[in-house]
Amino acid sequence: xxxxxxxxxxxxxxxxxxxxxMALSLGWHIIFACFGIAFPAIVVFTEWxxxxxxxxxxxxxxxxxxxxxxxxxxxxxxxxxxxxxxxGILWPGLMDRFGEVFGFPFVLxxxxxxxxxxxxxVYLFGWNxxxxxAHMLSAVPMVLAGIAGAFFVVSxxxxxxxxxxxRLDAEGAVVDARPWAAMFGPSTWPQFVHMWLAAFMVTxxxxxxxxxVGMLRGRRDxxxxxxLLIPLTVAAIVTPVQIGVGDWIANAVADNxxxxxxxxxxxxxxxxxxxxxxxxxxxxxELRYALEIxxxxxxxxxxxxxxxxxxxxxVPVDEHPPxxxxxxxxxxxxxxxxxxxLLAAWFGLVWWRRRRLPETAWxxxxxxxxxxxxxxxxxxxxxxxxxxxxxxxxxxxxRTADAVSPAPGLGYGLVAVVVVYTVLTLFTAVVLRRLARGxxxxxxxxxxxxxxxx
Amino acid sequence: MTLAEAVLxxxxxxxxxxxLFGGADFGGGVWDLLAGGTRRGRRTRALIExxxxxxxxxxxxxxxxxxxxxxxxxxxxxxxAATTLYIPLTxxxxxxxARGAAFAYRKSVSTPAMRRFFGAAxxxxxxxxxxxxxxxxxxxxxxRVPPGIAAGDVxxxxxxxTSFLGGTLAVLVCAYLAAVFLxxxxxxxxxxxxxxxFRLRALVTAAVTGAVGLAGxxxxxxxxxxxxxGLTGRGLPVxxxxxxxxxxxxxxxxxxxxxxxxLVSALAVTTILVGWAVAQYPYVLxxxxxxxxxxxxxxxxxxxxxxxxAGAVVLIPALVYLYTLFQRxxxxxxxxxxxxxxxxxxxxxxS
Ligand code: HDD
Ligand code: HEM
Ligand code: HEM
Numbered sequence: 158x159x160x161x162x163x164x165x166x167x168x169x170x171x172x173x174x175x176x177x178x179m180a181l182s183l184g185w186h187i188i189f190a191c192f193g194i195a196f197p198a199i200v201v202f203t204e205w206x207x208x209x210x211x212x213x214x215x216x217x218x219x220x221x222x223x224x225x226x227x228x229x230x231x232x233x234x235x236x237x238x239x240x241x242x243x244x245g246i247l248w249p250g251l252m253d254r255f256g257e258v259f260g261f262p263f264v265l266x267x268x269x270x271x272x273x274x275x276x277x278x279v280y281l282f283g284w285n286x287x288x289x290x291a292h293m294l295s296a297v298p299m300v301l302a303g304i305a306g307a308f309f310v311v312s313x314x315x316x317x318x319x320x321x322x323x324r325l326d327a328e329g330a331v332v333d334a335r336p337w338a339a340m341f342g343p344s345t346w347p348q349f350v351h352m353w354l355a356a357f358m359v360t361x362x363x364x365x366x367x368x369x370v371g372m373l374r375g376r377r378d379x380x381x382x383x384x385l386l387i388p389l390t391v392a393a394i395v396t397p398v399q400i401g402v403g404d405w406i407a408n409a410v411a412d413n414x415x416x417x418x419x420x421x422x423x424x425x426x427x428x429x430x431x432x433x434x435x436x437x438x439x440x441x442x443e444l445r446y447a448l449e450i451x452x453x454x455x456x457x458x459x460x461x462x463x464x465x466x467x468x469x470x471x472v473p474v475d476e477h478p479p480x481x482x483x484x485x486x487x488x489x490x491x492x493x494x495x496x497x498x499l500l501a502a503w504f505g506l507v508w509w510r511r512r513r514l515p516e517t518a519w520x521x522x523x524x525x526x527x528x529x530x531x532x533x534x535x536x537x538x539x540x541x542x543x544x545x546x547x548x549x550x551x552x553x554x555x556r557t558a559d560a561v562s563p564a565p566g567l568g569y570g571l572v573a574v575v576v577v578y579t580v581l582t583l584f585t586a587v588v589l590r591r592l593a594r595g596x597x598x599x600x601x602x603x604x605x606x607x608x609x610x611x
Numbered sequence: 612m613t614l615a616e617a618v619l620x621x622x623x624x625x626x627x628x629x630x631l632f633g634g635a636d637f638g639g640g641v642w643d644l645l646a647g648g649t650r651r652g653r654r655t656r657a658l659i660e661x662x663x664x665x666x667x668x669x670x671x672x673x674x675x676x677x678x679x680x681x682x683x684x685x686x687x688x689x690x691x692a693a694t695t696l697y698i699p700l701t702x703x704x705x706x707x708x709a710r711g712a713a714f715a716y717r718k719s720v721s722t723p724a725m726r727r728f729f730g731a732a733x734x735x736x737x738x739x740x741x742x743x744x745x746x747x748x749x750x751x752x753x754x755r756v757p758p759g760i761a762a763g764d765v766x767x768x769x770x771x772x773t774s775f776l777g778g779t780l781a782v783l784v785c786a787y788l789a790a791v792f793l794x795x796x797x798x799x800x801x802x803x804x805x806x807x808x809f810r811l812r813a814l815v816t817a818a819v820t821g822a823v824g825l826a827g828x829x830x831x832x833x834x835x836x837x838x839x840x841g842l843t844g845r846g847l848p849v850x851x852x853x854x855x856x857x858x859x860x861x862x863x864x865x866x867x868x869x870x871x872x873x874l875v876s877a878l879a880v881t882t883i884l885v886g887w888a889v890a891q892y893p894y895v896l897x898x899x900x901x902x903x904x905x906x907x908x909x910x911x912x913x914x915x916x917x918x919x920x921a922g923a924v925v926l927i928p929a930l931v932y933l934y935t936l937f938q939r940x941x942x943x944x945x946x947x948x949x950x951x952x953x954x955x956x957x958x959x960x961x962s
Binding site (some may be wrong): 228234238241242246250254258259260263266270278282287298333334335336337377562567573585 | 648664666668669671672674675676678679680682683684686687689690691692693694697698700701703704705707708709710711712713714716720760761765907910911914915918919922925926929930932933936937
C-alpha cells in the first residue's frame with residue numbers, strides 16, 4: 158500500500174510525481190512539435206518541386222505528407238494544451254512568482270500557434286480549392302509561425318536556465334520585470350538554434366525511415382525512393398551543422414551553468430587538461446568503468462588542452478544534479494549525433510560520386526533506425542538540459558521543491574497521464590501506419606465531399 | 612479603463628470567442644452523440660464533421676490564448692485557480708485530448724468498430740469537457756477559489772450547486788449554438804431536411820436552456836449570494852438583453868432566418884458571460900481580490916497590451932480568411948485538372 162500512500166499524499170511528496178508528469182507530457186509533446194516546426198517546410202518544398210517539374214508523383218507525395226502533418230499537428234495541439242494547464246497545476250510557485258517575467262514569450266507563442274493552426278487548416282482544406290500558387294503561398298505563414306513558436310517556447314526554457322530581465326527585492330519578490338529582456342538571455346540563441354535543427358533532424362530521419370522500411374520490404378518504386386530521398390537530404394544537410402551548434406551550446410553551458418557541465422561529464426574534481434569520459438557509473442564523487450579520451454574536454458570547452466574545467470566539488474552537495482542521468486543522457490545524445498553524422502556522410506559521399514542512393518541493404522537498414530535514433534538523441538538532449546538544471550527550476554533562484562503544488566492527491570495525475578498517453582501513442586501509431594499505406598484517407602482538417610459535388 | 616482592465620478585458624474577449632467558436636465545436640460533438648445509430652446518423656455526422664473539420668483547431672487556440680494572458684498578466688490569481696481547481700482542469704484537458712485525437716483519427720481508420728469507438732470518444736468528451744469548464748467557472752463565480760496556492764478545497768471548489776449549474780448550462784449552450792450554426796450549414800449544403808432537424812433541436816435546447824437558467828437563479832441565490840446580488844443589481848440590464856436576444860433568436864429560427872439567428876444567438880450567449888463579468892467586477896477572485904490587486908507590474912502589462920494589439924492585426928485577417936475560404940465550394944480548381952496534360956496519373960488518382 159506504500160504506492161497508494163505515495164500517490165495520494167500532498168505537499169512535498171508531490172515533487173517526484175509532478176516532475177515525472179511534466180517530463181512525460183513534455184517528452185511526448187516535443188516529438189509532435191518537431192513535426193510542427195520542420196514538416197511544413199519539407200512538405201511545401203516537395204509540393205513546389207512537383208509543380209515546377211510537372212511531376213504529379215511529387216505533388217502526390219506532398220499531399221500524403223500534408224495529411225500526416227494534419228494528424229501530427231492535431232496531436233501536438235492537444236498535448237500542448239495539457240502542458241499549458243500543467244504549468245499552473247504543477248508549478249504554481251513558478252508561475253505565481255515569475256509568470257510576469259517569463260510568461261510573456263508564451264503569449265507570443267500563443268499567437269504563433271494561432272497563425273499556424275489557421276494556416277494548417279487553410280493548407281489542407283485548400284488543397285483542391287486554391288490555385289497552386291495561392292496554395293503554396295498560404296503555407297508561408299504556417300512555416301514562419303512554426304519557427305517563431307519554437308523560438309518563443311525555447312526562450313522561456315532558456316530563461317529558466319539563465320534567468321534575466323528582472324530584479325529581486327530584499328524579500329525575494331520580483332521588481333522591475335522586463336519581459337522583452339527576459340526573452341534574450343545568454344542561453345536563448347544557442348538553445349533555439351540547436352532545437353530548431355533538431356526538429357529538422359527528427360522529422361527528416363523519421364520520415365525517411367518510413368520509406369526505408371518500405372524499400373526493405375521490396376517497394377522500390379520511384380515514389381518510395383523520392384519519399385526517402387527528400388527528407389534524408391534535409392536531415393543529412395542539417396546534421397553536421399547541428400554538431401557544430403552542439404559545440405556552441407556546450408560552451409554556453411560551461412560559461413553559465415558549471416554544475417550542469419560537471420554533471421554532463423560526471424566530473425567531481427576541478428581539473429586542467431580534463432579528459433572526456435564516455436559511459437560509466439558515478440558514485441561518491443568518482444566515475445567508474447568509463448572510457449576516457451585524454452584532454453578532449455578541455456579542448457572542446459576552451460579550445461586549449463590545458464584549460465581548467467570546474468568539477469562538482471565546487472558546488473554545494475545539496476545543489477548537485479542527478480549525475481548519472483545527466484551524464485548518460487548527454488553521452489547518448491552526442492553518441493547518436495555522431496552516428497547520424499556518419500550516416501549522412503555515407504549518403505553524401507555516394508550521392509556526390511554517383512548521383513544515387515547507396516545500394517546495399519545495410520544503408521536502408523541504417524536509415525530505417527535513424528528516425529528513432531534522432532528522436533532518442535533529442536529526448537536525451539532535453540533530459541540533459543532539464544535534469545542538469547536540478548535542483549533548480551529557475552537556476553540559482555527557485556528550487557523545484559519550492560515551486561511544486563501542495564494540493565492533495567496530485568499524484569493521481571501522473572497515473573492518469575501515463576494511461577492517457579499510452580493509449581494515445583498506440584492509436585497515433587495505428588493511424589499513421591494507415592496514412593503511410595493508403596492515399597484514400599482524410600486528414601482531420603480536410604472536409605469530406607459535400608453531397609452531390611462528386 | 613486601467614491598463615490591467617484592458618488586458619483582462621482582452622483575455623475575456625478570448626474567452627467569449629472560445630465559448631462561441633470552440634463551444635459550437637463541442638456542441639457538434641454532443642449532436643454527434645445523439646445522432647442515432649450508425650446508419651441513421653450517418654448524414655448528420657457527416658454534416659457535423661464537414662462544418663468543424665478545418666476550423667476546430669484554430670477555434671481551440673482561443674483557450675490557450677486565455678490561459679497564457681492570464682498567467683502572464685495575473686500570475687497569482689492564475690496559480691490560485693489552477694491549483695485549487697486542478698481536478699476539473701485536468702479532466703477538461705484529458706477531454707480535449709480525447710476529443711481532438713478521436714476527431715483527427717476517426718477519418719483515418721476504416722473498420723466500423725474502430726470508427727465507432729473513436730466516434731464515441733469524440734462525442735462523449737464533447738459532453739464532459741464543457742461540463743468541467745462550466746464547473747470551473749461556477750467555482751470561481753461562487754467565491755470558492757481564494758487567493759493563495761491550493762488554498763481552496765480541491766473537491767468542494769467544483770463539486771457544488773453553482774458549479775453543477777455552470778457545467779449544465781455550458782453543455783446546453785454549446786449544444787444550442789451548434790444546432791443554430793448547423794441549420795445554416797445544412798441549408799447551404801443543400802440538405803433541407805437536416806436543416807429542419809437542427810432547427811427543431813435548436814428550439815428544444817433553447818427551451819431547456821431557458822428553463823435551467825430560470826431554475827439557476829434560485830440556485831445562485833442560495834449558493835452564490837455575491838454573484839446573485841451582482842447579477843440582479845448592476846448586471847440586470849445585461850441579463851435582460853440576454854433574455855431578449857434569446858427570444859429574438861427563437862423568433863428567427865421559427866421564421867427560418869438562419870444567418871441572422873446565428874448572430875442573435877451569439878449575442879445571447881455573449882451577454883450571459885458578460886453578465887457574469889459585470890456581476891463579479893471589480894473582483895477577479897471573490898470575495899476580495901480585485902483586478903488591480905491581481906495585476907502584475909506595469910512593464911509586463913504594457914508589453915502584453917502591445918503584443919495583444921499587434922497580434923490582433925495579424926490574427927483577425929487570418930481568421931477571416933480561414934472562415935471565408937471555408938465557405939467556398941470544393942474543387943473549383945481541382946489539382947488533377949491543373950496537372951500538366953499527358954502526365955501519368957499521380958498516386959492521388961490511384962484510390
Ligand atoms: C537530434 C538531436 C540532437 C543531436 C544530434 C545533438 N543534440 Fe544537443 N540537444 C538537443 C538535440 C540534439 C536538444 C533536444 O534539442 C537540446 C535540449 C535543449 C536544447 O536546447 O537542445 C540539446 C541540448 C544540448 C545541451 C544542453 C544545453 C543546455 O542545457 O542549455 C548540450 C551541451 C548539447 N545539446 C550538446 C550537443 C553536442 C555537443 C552534440 C554533438 C554531437 C549534440 N548536442 C547533438
Ligand atoms: C521549452 C519548453 C520547456 C519548458 C518551459 C519546460 C519546463 C519545465 C518545468 C517547469 C519543469 C519542472 C520543474 C523542474 O523539474 O525543473 C520541467 C522538468 C522537466 N522537463 Fe522541461 N520544459 C521544456 C521542455 C522540455 C522538453 C521538450 C523535455 C523533453 C523530454 C523536457 C524534459 C523535462 C524533464 C525530464 C523534466 C524533469 C526534470 C527533473 O525533475 O529531474 N522539458 N520542465
Ligand atoms: C521546446 C519545447 C517546445 C517546442 C519546440 C514546442 C513547439 C510547438 C509547436 C511547433 C506547436 C505547434 C503545433 C504542432 O506543431 O504540433 C506546439 C503546440 C503547442 N504547444 Fe508546444 N512546444 C514546446 C513546449 C511547449 C510547452 C512547454 C508548452 C506549454 C507550457 C507548450 C504549449 C503548446 C500548446 C498549448 C500548443 C497548441 C497550440 C495549438 O493549438 O496550435 N509547448 N508546440
